[in-house]
Amino acid sequence: MDVAIKVADLAKRYGDLAAVDGVSFEVKTGEFFGILGPNGAGKTTTLEIVEGLREPDSGEVGLLGMRPWPRNPELAMRIGVQLQSSAFFDRLTAREQLRTFAELYGVSSARADEMLEVVGLTDKARTRIEKLSGGQAQRLSIACALVHDPELVFLDEPTAALDPQARRNLWDLLRRVNSDGRTVVLTTHHMDEAESLCDRVAIMDSGRVLTIDSPAKLVRDLHAATHISISSGFLTVEQAAGVAGAEAHVEDDGLDLTFTTHDPARILTALAERSALDGLRVRGATLEDVFLELTGREYRA
Known part of the structure; x- marks a missing residue:
């Protein structure tokens, strides 16, 4: 596939703050590409540089085979930009x-x-x-x-502050925008949104790109544990520990009894043999787990 966007070693500083610090990535023509990161990761600054709204300190940006900075009137008709707040x-x-x-x-x-x-x-x-x-x-x-x-569309947190119904409704529209042949670049804080919409995602933190791949591949490579929950009361914690063995962790919060394990098949079989599947829920790793593993769990204001 052709390359719609090529970014190489992009940098932007504000005093002592390196808002963008050596960012490189490519977006293929027709791709739905996501940029994820906590507050202050450099997502919006990177996007504004790529769009030609902000001048980089260093690095190269190719947008549909042209340079977006200085402002390029020829690009204006070929790209569409939806900002965080309109x-x-x-x-x-x-x-x-x-x-x-x-x-x-x-x-x-x-x-x-x-x-x-x-x-x-x-x-x-x-x-x-x-x-x-x-x-x-x-x-x-x-x-x-x-x-x-436009043939290339930038969307900066388009579903921020929307209720779940409005978000899902907007997702359908964004899928149609992409299926019409347009390249779409999306920034979002919603991991389920990126997992549902994006062909590939770049996860950023502290002005750097930490990883780029498809959501499914990033989740597979995490090798995270599976969480198996049943309703409390069917097994005591001691009985559950016997089912889990040394490999799994067991926790009972009074509502759910949850096994955290890397061997879900064995535990599911054991629970079925004991007819203890009431309220069964099985959750594997998600893109959110990948995000937290890479960027940490501390709150970012």
Whole structure:
């Protein structure tokens, strides 16, 4: 596949802070690529440099075969950018806002109206921005990023602060955006979002890329334990310890009895033989486990 983005040894400092410190990665054409990291990891700064919104101190960026900095007007028609927070004109309706963006790109009003339908906002065309829900405003923001039909789209935490239903609804839209042939680059704090949407992810911390691979491969390589839970009361902790053996850890919180093990088949068989499968839940490793293993568990403000 062709390479849509090539980043080599990118660096950006603010005084003593190395916001981006030697970042390198490539994004293939048509790929859904995620950039993950805790607060202050350098995700947004990296994205802004790649988009041509910020000048790097050093390093190279190739965007669709061109340099994004100094600002390249030729790239403006080929990329779409949805920022963490979008500044709309509150007194405009959704249709007026989108048509304004279309005018800036020299795109017809008909195309703007078509995009309202694409993002499911036709029935909100006459609604002022200030009256839209969070999910509707995010959909409009994405429509503005897509109105000129870009081949490469950047999405910076598009589902932040949305409720679970609005998030899942927006995921369906983002899948359609990518399935139309567009390359999508996403930053997010939601590990389930990245696991569901992304072909590959880069995990960043302290301005550096720690690892890049598909979510499934990162999870497999973690070799994490499996958590098997049943309802409390079917086995005592002592009985459960006998089932678990020396290899597994057992914990009973009064609601669930949980085995943490690297040999789930043996424990599941033993539980089945004792007819102790009530409330059974089995959880393997997830991308969140990989993320915490690499970046640590301390809170980042």
